[in-house]
Amino acid sequence: MSMLKIELQQNVYEATLDRINWTFDTLPRICVSFSGGKDSTVMLHLVAQIARQRKRKISVLFIDWEAQFSCTIEHVESMRALYQDVIEDFYWIALPLTTQNALSQYEPEWQCWQPGKPWVRKPPAHAITDPAYFPFYQPAMTFETFVHCFADWFANHRPATVMIGIRADESINRFNAIASGRKQRFADDKPWTSVAARGHSWYVYPIYDWKTADVWTWFAKSGERYNPLYNLMYQAGVPLRYMRICEPFGPEQRQGLWLYHVLEPERWAAMCERVSGVCSGGVYAGKDNTFYGHRKISKPDGHSWQSYTSLLLYSMPAPTASHYKNKIAVYINWYRKKGFEIPDTQDGDIGYKDIPSWRRICKVLLNNDYWCRALSFSPNKPGNYKRYSERMAEKRKEWGILCDND
Structure with a gap:
């Protein structure tokens, strides 16, 4: 099609x-x-x-x-x-x-x-x-x-x-x-x-071809009700393209966390107590902040993107690092079987299209993209995850990719 x-x-x-x-x-x-x-x-x-x-x-x-x-x-x-x-x-x-x-x-x-x-x-x-x-x-x-x-x-x-x-x-x-x-x-x-x-x-998907202007034009002409939160977002200076209402802690949604702090401080306090990382997210997850590698990423002097990947994995809690190693190993092995070694970087590798590189892998880690969607993965079913993790840990040893002592 x-x-x-x-x-x-x-x-x-x-x-x-x-x-x-x-x-x-x-x-x-x-x-x-x-x-x-x-x-x-x-x-x-x-x-x-x-x-x-x-x-x-x-x-x-x-x-x-x-x-x-x-x-x-x-x-x-x-x-x-x-x-x-x-x-x-x-x-x-x-x-x-x-x-x-x-x-x-x-x-x-x-x-x-x-x-x-x-x-x-x-x-x-x-x-x-x-x-x-x-x-x-x-x-x-x-x-x-x-x-x-x-x-x-x-x-x-x-x-x-x-x-x-x-x-x-x-x-x-x-x-x-x-x-x-x-x-x-x-x-x-x-x-x-x-x-x-x-x-x-x-x-x-009946409105799949609408644009943002079409949506607000319809509300203006029809006079029908809409979520008043958008008025508060507008008053807070949020651009139209960043006005999102959905679950709050995902890679895209976290950019709006600061609004909870401004608009509903009591609820914000409850969220900080309820979910790990919310407080720092409210400070560093703004739309123009590069802390989570949302748009631009950088690496320390003296590191390649591959060595920076190893440094980031080493700095993580062991269960999280093991999870990422499993995903990255599958990703690398898939390309190796096709005769392609992933380069340190290449043009367009941190955009939406999955262009393989170690820089793209680094962005996944910095972005806390836990299910590695940017590497074309989807979430595992919870009931199968433990068995999957154990099998993949063995596969990493077999492939010689990101073994636990690396």
């Missing part, structure tokens, strides 16, 4: 209405994935309004990350009340889910709603907190696994969709998530769809 942009003979708003109407015509069960952010809010407004016109019911999925702004929680509650007449089920998820903590090498992952921890806030009474509610739920499962299993469960062997309000213009990762030619589509002329689970459930 070509990744070239094709100009449509209609504006993005009209195209989105057509996509939503097609979804109602084609798939009998519809769930809207809602985060409280501007994109998913636009999508929920449009889907719910069309559901009213068609006298149809929809469901909504909201993942509550525990450490979230009060404005976001209030906005989600207001949207839930606004469209209660068309919302059949509102799945407000407050279950322990594991995701990345890009602020700490001692706790490179964290669980929201983790049992035995002092939570940042209490979940609402109507939230789903019982682990037995979903038959597929496993303690501390990753967010990615939960969403995939939820789509399969929601379909229940019948045609269904989870509608997701991501835009290709927002980041290269989101562009690739939609434009990748390897994904199975509902049909060749529906590039804004992809299979979700086992052929019964589909992801639909």
Whole structure:
């Protein structure tokens, strides 16, 4: 499938209405994935309004990350009340889910709603907190696994969709998530769809071709409600392109941590107590700070990028260093089998495209990219991780790459 942009003979708003109407015509069960952010809010407004016109019911999925702004929680509650007449089920998820903590090498992952921890806030009474509610739920499962299993469960062997309000213009990762030619589509002329689970459930991205200006133009013209947190961000001087509302501790999301300190100091104090590295992240994770190797990276004098990699690994806690060694060893061995030795550096190696080099590996370590997504890895399933780690430690010895005494 070509990744070239094709100009449509209609504006993005009209195209989105057509996509939503097609979804109602084609798939009998519809769930809207809602985060409280501007994109998913636009999508929920449009889907719910069309559901009213068609006298149809929809469901909504909201993942509550525990450490979230009060404005976001209030906005989600207001949207839930606004469209209660068309919302059949509102799945407000407050279950322990594991995701990345890009602020700490001692706790490179964290669980929201983790049992035995002092939570940042209490979940609402109507939230789903019982682990037995979903038959597929496993303690501390990753967010990615939960969403995939939820789509399969929601379909229940019948045609269904989870509608997701991501835009290709927002980041290269989101562009690739939609434009990748390897994904199975509902049909060749529906590039804004992809299979979700086992052929019964589909992801639909109705606003995938909107730009940020399109989103705010729609809010201005429609007068519909949006998360008031964006007004506070604007007053705090945050550029439009950096206004993000999602789980707070990932490599991209951590850039907005300082806002918690400014807007909600009491919640900020609870977050510092709750999650390792939050306090330093609030100081050093700003959009223009190079502390975490977000854009530019540098190495100490007298070091190559390969030797700097060894120094960084040596400085880490042993479990974290072993985890990275496993990933890096697989990465290096894959290229060696193809007759290619990874160079110290090459042009474009610290951009979005995976161009192999030791400098790129260093950036992964500095960026606390625990699952090494920049090296084209994805998270391991928790249930298999221990066995995977033991097997890879043996493989490193066999390959002679980053052995534990290196």
